Amino acid sequence: MSTLLNVRNLVVELPAQKIRIIDDVSFSLEAGQTLGLVGESGCGKSITCFAVGNMLPRGIAQTAGSIEFGTDHAVVGKAGKPTIAMIFQDPTSSLNPVHTIGYYLESALYRHQGLKGSDARMEAMRLLERVGIDRAKSRLRSYPHQFSGGMNQRVMIAHALAAKPQLLIADEPTTALDVTMQAQILHLLEELKAETGMALIIVSHDLGVIARLADRAAVMYCGKIVETAPVAELLDRPAHPYARALIDCMPSIDAADLEPPVPIPGSVPLLDSLPEGCYFRPRCSRASGECTARFPAPARIGLAHEAACYHPVAA
Ligand SMILES: Nc1ncnc2c1ncn2[C@@H]1O[C@H](COP(=O)(O)OP(=O)(O)O)[C@@H](O)[C@H]1O
Ligand code: SF4
Ligand SMILES: [Mg+2]
Known part of the structure; x- marks a missing residue:
């Protein structure tokens, strides 16, 4: 190793x-x-x-x-450097209340993997499903306050995965x-x-x-x-x-x-x-x-x- x-x-x-x-x-x-x-x-x-x-x-x-x-x-990220991602104790207060979950994930996918439009949306859905959130397509339009603490922590983990850390x-x-x-x-x-x-x-x-x-x-x-x-x-x-x-x-x-x-x-x-x-x-x-x-x-x-x-x- x-x-x-x-x-x-x-x-x-x-x-x-x-x-x-x-x-x-x-x-x-x-x-x-x-x-x-x-x-x-x-x-x-x-x-x-x-x-x-x-x-x-x-x-x-x-x-x-x-x-x-x-x-x-x-494996290197978009910027050519290996990546560190972080998740925190209080997922709900770590998420921006004025942005949808979809916006949050798609912006991370653009930043880290250069994905845009439908490619970013599909990957955001895949990530949400991977972290155990069902009905991912409609959930992308939700805001953090509509999710439980556990679901928001799953969103934080999906966001971290977008960076392929x-x-x-x-x-x-x-x-x-x-x-x-x-x-x-x-x-x-x-x-x-x-x-x-x-x-x-x-x-x-x-x-x-x-x-x-x-x-x-x-x-x-x-x-x-x-x-x-x-x-x-x-x-x-x-x-x-x-x-x-x-x-x-x-x-x-x-x-x-x-x-x-x-x-x-x-x-x-x-x-x-x-x-x-x-x-x-x-x-x-x-x-x-x-x-x-x-x-x-x-x-x-x-x-x-x-x-x-x-x-x-x-x-
Ligand atoms: N933003 C900050 N400004 C000043 N002191 C801080 C800040 N964050 C943490 N500290 C101090 O640094 C020490 C270590 O804090 P922290 O790493 O948060 O502890 P832990 O995560 O083990 O609970 C504590 O004494 C805390 O009061
Ligand atoms: S005070 Fe206790 S923990 Fe610290 S060096 Fe002495 S025996 Fe070890
Ligand atoms: Mg601490």
């Missing part, structure tokens, strides 16, 4: 306030692979994705590090949906990945979602990756106390599992008042004096498994 995305020592800041949002983040992704980014709200998952997609909000800047995207073998970034794609719709959207993403061979970055605060879709997972805390591992290994043998705590607070539906979920004490610190040393220290039951000195560097735990902790949880 070839490396599609290589992020090295990425730093993203709010320069005006001198606040570091993403701090020395490195990861890579092979073509066709799925990476799960997990962590509590505010840990920097979305900003990492925006940096990768070159869509950082105004006032936020990449100040160090590199992001390389593309392989020699990648080599990488799809799905930032909390199911968080705003009810559980049956969540399962359908995850299933659709699985199918599309298998069909198109695209790589996927799936972002979620829910380890269940990551476990279902990802090959590898990276756990983020306060703008840093604190553990990265193949997803099954992370779930079985987490090394970082934060990853362990995230797993322990997942509810189980297994009747034989009598352990109640254990909440993580405290909350994620604000970026302008991070604790000295390890940022997880005030919430960590394994903390020692050593943890106050400096943030631990990532250390190898196993094959393709690293954690940034002075006292990793024993396997």
Whole structure:
């Protein structure tokens, strides 16, 4: 397999306030692979994705590090470059309420594939059908407010597919949906990945979602990756106390599992008042004096498994 995305020592800041949002983040992704980014709200998952997609909000800047995207073998889009597409948490507010679904999809098809008129309409219908929306011909005349959240998320996915992406970034794609719709959207993403061979970055605060879709997972805390591992290994043998705590607070539906979920004490610190040393220290039951000195560097735990902790949880 070839490396599609290589992020090295990425730093993203709010320069005006001198606040570091993403701090020395490195990861890579092979073509066709799925990476799960997990962590509590505010840990920097979305900003990492925006940096990768070159869509950082105004006032936020990449100040160090590199992001390389593309392989020699990648199928290229209209502009001659491999493409990244992104879908977001709240599909309804991501769609423009004054445009029809047809307009939205056909403009993307023109932009990415140069399709116009009836060619664009036919392809828009095909995409809508592919993402599971029936009566596609009449639905092209609908507006986002006439669709449910789940249908709008399907439209967002169809829009992303119009770009024929080599990488799809799905930032909390199911968080705003009810559980049956969540399962359908995850299933659709699985199918599309298998069909198109695209790589996927799936972002979620829910380890269940990551476990279902990802090959590898990276756990983020306060703008840093604190553990990265193949997803099954992370779930079985987490090394970082934060990853362990995230797993322990997942509810189980297994009747034989009598352990109640254990909440993580405290909350994620604000970026302008991070604790000295390890940022997880005030919430960590394994903390020692050593943890106050400096943030631990990532250390190898196993094959393709690293954690940034002075006292990793024993396997
Ligand atoms: N547009 C913005 N302006 C200023 N700070 C932001 C902005 N977006 C996010 N942040 C800050 O960046 C940090 C990381 O946010 P984010 O990546 O959205 O977290 P996550 O996706 O993990 O919930 C948070 O502290 C958040 O408050
Ligand atoms: S470095 Fe120390 S405080 Fe941080 S997670 Fe590891 S044991 Fe806990
Ligand atoms: Mg987010």
